[in-house]
Amino acid sequence: MATAIKPGESYGFFTDTSICIGCKACEVACKEWNQLEGNSPKFLADSYDNTGQLDDQNWRHVKFIDDVPVQTVDAGNGKAWLMMSDVCKHCKHASCMEVCPTGAIIRTEFDTVFIQQDVCNGCRNCIAACPYSVIALNPATGTAHKCTLCYDRLQGGLQPACAKACPTQSIQFGPLAELQQAADVRLAALHSQGVTQAQLYGRDDKVYGGLNAFFLLMDKPETYGLPNADNAQLPSRNDLGGYIGAIVTAVLGVIAGVVAFRRRGTS
Amino acid sequence: MIYLAAEHFVRAPQWTWYILGYFFFAGLTGGSYAVATLLRLVGDARDEAAARVGFYASFVTLLVCPVLLTTDLGASWWKFWHMLVDVTPGDTGLNFKYWSPMSVGVWALLVFGFFAAVSALESFVLDRRDRGTVGDPGKPIGGILGLAFNVIGGVLALFIASYTGVLLSVSNQPIWSDTWMLGGLFLASGLSGSAALIALLTRYRPGAAFSLGRLHEADGYFSILEVLLLVLFFITIIAAGTAGPTVAFLPLWVLALVGIGASLVAARGHMRIRGLPAGGSAVIARAGTDTLVVSLLVLLGVLALRAAVIFSAQ
Numbered sequence: 009m010a011t012a013i014k015p016g017e018s019y020g021f022f023t024d025t026s027i028c029i030g031c032k033a034c035e036v037a038c039k040e041w042n043q044l045e046g047n048s049p050k051f052l053a054d055s056y057d058n059t060g061q062l063d064d065q066n067w068r069h070v071k072f073i074d075d076v077p078v079q080t081v082d083a084g085n086g087k088a089w090l091m092m093s094d095v096c097k098h099c100k101h102a103s104c105m106e107v108c109p110t111g112a113i114i115r116t117e118f119d120t121v122f123i124q125q126d127v128c129n130g131c132r133n134c135i136a137a138c139p140y141s142v143i144a145l146n147p148a149t150g151t152a153h154k155c156t157l158c159y160d161r162l163q164g165g166l167q168p169a170c171a172k173a174c175p176t177q178s179i180q181f182g183p184l185a186e187l188q189q190a191a192d193v194r195l196a197a198l199h200s201q202g203v204t205q206a207q208l209y210g211r212d213d214k215v216y217g218g219l220n221a222f223f224l225l226m227d228k229p230e231t232y233g234l235p236n237a238d239n240a241q242l243p244s245r246n247d248l249g250g251y252i253g254a255i256v257t258a259v260l261g262v263i264a265g266v267v268a269f270r271r272r273g274t275s
Numbered sequence: 276m277i278y279l280a281a282e283h284f285v286r287a288p289q290w291t292w293y294i295l296g297y298f299f300f301a302g303l304t305g306g307s308y309a310v311a312t313l314l315r316l317v318g319d320a321r322d323e324a325a326a327r328v329g330f331y332a333s334f335v336t337l338l339v340c341p342v343l344l345t346t347d348l349g350a351s352w353w354k355f356w357h358m359l360v361d362v363t364p365g366d367t368g369l370n371f372k373y374w375s376p377m378s379v380g381v382w383a384l385l386v387f388g389f390f391a392a393v394s395a396l397e398s399f400v401l402d403r404r405d406r407g408t409v410g411d412p413g414k415p416i417g418g419i420l421g422l423a424f425n426v427i428g429g430v431l432a433l434f435i436a437s438y439t440g441v442l443l444s445v446s447n448q449p450i451w452s453d454t455w456m457l458g459g460l461f462l463a464s465g466l467s468g469s470a471a472l473i474a475l476l477t478r479y480r481p482g483a484a485f486s487l488g489r490l491h492e493a494d495g496y497f498s499i500l501e502v503l504l505l506v507l508f509f510i511t512i513i514a515a516g517t518a519g520p521t522v523a524f525l526p527l528w529v530l531a532l533v534g535i536g537a538s539l540v541a542a543r544g545h546m547r548i549r550g551l552p553a554g555g556s557a558v559i560a561r562a563g564t565d566t567l568v569v570s571l572l573v574l575l576g577v578l579a580l581r582a583a584v585i586f587s588a589q
Contacts (some may be wrong), residue, residue, distance in 0.1 A: 088315035109378040125466035129354035133377050136288035136446040150350025233284045243445045245372045249455035250441035257459030258433040261466050264314035268489050
């Protein structure tokens with residue numbers, strides 16, 4: 009999608025998993041541009057995917073979901089593996105940003121979520137908070153790493169490397185409003201073709217206020233390792249309850265101490 | 276709190292040994308200060324010696340905390356101060372997020388450090404003043420203002436002993452974020468461990484032995500509170516459907532329960548001693564030996580409880 013990239017506008021990814029072919033060109037392009045060395049090769053033995061997960065060295069990860077149940081089907085109606093190029097969702101209400109105690113995680117002029125490496129001190133609170141298992145610590149730098157949505161490329165007027173490399177346009181980059189329109193059109197087309205299981209994830213505000221990197225899925229979100237709307241909650245939901253629990257205990261603890269230590273004149 | 280079945284896809288933050296150590300010492304520093312303040316405020320004049328032991332214990336255990344927190348940062352250890360100051364270019368200033376327990380906690384630790392240091396120094400000055408004198412320890416410095424200082428420090432201490440549990444809950448990790456009980460649980464456990472620690476340290480300060488029975492009694496009450504919170508903790512995570520991983524850490528949970536059991540047995544024993552007529556000195560003498568075993572078991576239990584909670588989710 010050729011587009012002029014302007015600060016002050018919201019940008020993101022629309023990843024259409026229905027046309028992902030699992031080529032992993034996005035993973036390679038991401039590593040090349042961001043100079044990520046990658047992890048040592050491993051044979052994970054659970055699919056053709058040996059990347060395994062998003063982490064400090066993998067900011068794009070093509071998931072191969074191959075536990076599709078075996079079933080008798082007519083010719084042309086078989087179920088395919090699910091493939092999904094996963095990435096940081098750049099949530100509108102980002103859990104990582106909410107808990108970050110250093111202010112290292114910011115929202116950029118392109119409305120993306122970015123970890124400032126010179127500010128981050130590696131406390132890992134964001135890792136505990138990110139519901140998508142996106143962020144990981146780089147032990148060498150002692151800082152948290154994740155997809156930057158190619159912040160440096162955007163500043164130079166270039167689209168992110170993964171979107172540029174994707175051969176099927178499964179990964180589309182652009183202004184969020186345009187991507188949302190494109191997603192609506194694509195969903196309508198699939199539904200009209202009888203692909204009723206197709207659904208958009210993060211297109212609306214039900215999941216973390218909306219995702220700048222949103223998806224068209226071919227199954228329910230949990231199948232892809234994504235929390236559904238009921239489970240997509242911010243860490244701060246537990247602030248009040250957690251503190252109330254502590255305060256009640258503190259009051260009871262003080263009463264217990266008073267009972268035990270009150271002046272009795274004997275030991 | 277009634278939960279939907281929670282489903283988590285989050286990565287573990289790899290908070291392990293340093294954080295476990297910090298949670299342990301944070302419980303003890305906060306708990307010791309709170310117990311010491313209570314002893315001073317509501318106790319007998321003869322409890323002052325044990326109160327000073329508590330203030331010393333609070334200060335010494337506090338000193339370990341920043342070391343552990345800084346070491347945990349690994350290669351970024353020198354950026355610990357970024358918790359306090361936002362160094363974002365063009366947006367520099369103090370960092371304080373009231374909704375992030377880690378942010379609030381680091382400030383609370385800093386301010387509490389002042390109170391713990393002053394109270395330990397005061398205890399040191401009072402001990403020097405009382406040296407060579409016979410009878411009860413002298414009164415604290417500052418009169419009503421001094422006591423008010425202790426009360427403010429005590430409130431901060433209760434926060435320090437509890438916020439680590441809230442910090443775990445304010446995440447998206449399984450178990451941790453599926454309950455509201457961790458703040459209270461860590462506080463009750465920290466108070467129990469602190470009472471046990473002060474009781475243990477009274478061995479080295481004969482004048483503080485007067486408070487031994489009271490400390491064990493308090494420890495028992497704190498342990499009852501801990502048991503109640505532990506039950507509520509398991510009820511909530513079972514309701515959330517995330518209790519499964521706790522089974523793998525059964526030995527740690529058992530150790531935590533052994534510590535609680537030791538507290539309760541010691542408390543019962545000392546409450547019986549209190550009811551003895553004159554002549555119960557043999558029983559009281561034996562209590563000194565029991566205190567060593569009981570206190571060590573309680574402290575081990577405090578550590579095991581935190582380890583079980585931290586590791587079960589990861």
